[in-house]
Amino acid sequence: MTLTYVIFGLVILITSVASYWMAHRGASQLRLELELANAELINQTESASQSLQKLQQAQEDIGDLEVRCAQLGSELQSVRVSEHAYRKQVNEKEHALRQMNGELSQAKVAESAAKAHLNAKLEELQTEILRGQSLNSDLRQLNEKYSIAMGKIGELNTEIDTKQTHFEQQLTLLKESKQELSKEFERLANEILERKGQAFKQLNTESMSSILNPIHQELRGFKSKVEDIHSKESEQRVQLRTELQNLQKLNREITDQADKLTTALKGEKKVQGNWGELMLENVLDNSGLRLGIDYKREVSIESEEGRFRPDAIVYLPQKKHLVIDAKTSLNAYTRYVNAEDAVERERALREHTHAVSDRINELAAKEYSKLPGLNSPEVVVMFIPIESAYVEALKADSNLFQSALEKNILVATPTTLLTSLNIVKQLWRFEEQNKHTAELANRAEKFYSKLNTFLLSMEGVGKQLDKAKETYDRALGQLHTGKGNLIKQASEFKELGVAVTRELPAELVEKANLELEYHPSSATLTVIDSPTNN
16 A cells, blocks of 8 residues: 555656646657656656565664664653753843843943933034134134225225326326427527527517417426326325224224114114114215215105115216115114023024015115116115124124125125225225326327427428528618619719708618628628729
């Protein structure tokens, strides 16, 4: 029976193998392999008979093994007893391990608390570090602004020195040109005068005086104008240095006054507005600009969108305008200064920053540069009367300055506005100097043109004098020199019995009777042969 099962199992195995091979190969190959498998099955059947014999031998071996298993069962019982003792030891170790795990959990809790405390301290330290970095950044920005302002002052001084040097060079050139022209004119005048006869000396002197006097007067006026401009330039340089030295002191005084007045403001918008305009007016007055000439206050401008009234309009060279607005709310900043609680200070500072940002957006929306009658750049100056109010807003929002510039709004404090207005004042001075320089150049051009015309006229006068002298000599020769001159003929009328009431000058009659030929070029007399001399 057992052999049958074995054989049946082998058949099933071989059939499965055959099915597997038939599933993965072609039908013809599968048939061949099936035949081979059948042959193998026969062989296996024979082998099964042999295996049956071996199985019987194995059953005998199993009996031996059962005896051995009994022995092993006894040994297993001994092992189980040992295992029980071992399990007991393991349980004790596990109990000890659980106690150690409990202690480890408590240690981990303590460690977590320590880490949380350490993280809190690290966060506080990082906050302080960030605050220090922010303060350092603000300090660097302030130093950069100060450096930029000092650089602009240096550029202005350099420009002043350059213009002074250029002006002195022009003045030296004009003086040299004046001297050269005077020498050339004197040489030409002397040359012309030396060529003329002694008889025309007085006439030439009077004519030259009448011609040269206007030129001398023009030269004196030109020299006076140059010296006046040079004197004004020197005075302006001294005034500029004095103003730059006093600028920092004046800015500190204005800032201190602003801080003191801020503590007196209690959120009244009208009072704040009036005070901001008053501070703006003080800065404009201290800048040296003239009200009604260099700037105007509260100019009303009508447009299609309504009426606009900027606080101040500063006039720039080339007929341009700069709009300044001083209407800034400081309610939140006042609360920030007076707050005693850190939370309240932070809230007030946040509101103050929003108020400044809202004011920037409000000014940008007005578009002052598009108003009729204003030739203004797109930038509008927003005046904050308290230096520290703007600094605190920048600390709270470092992008505030850049955001304002992107909206064409330039935020100014008393310090920066006063510096800018002083630069405007210097621009006007340079504009006046340029006008004077242009006027000098124009007058020099006119003087040169007039001198050229005068020299041409003098040359014409010389030619006319030469021609007149030639005509005079020719007429003089016809009168009392040469053969058949008029005086000799008149004398002959007397010899012929013509009655005369007044005698001719004897000297002229004597010369006329000699009939000498006069040559002006050589100033010599030549005796002409006459029949009466034979």
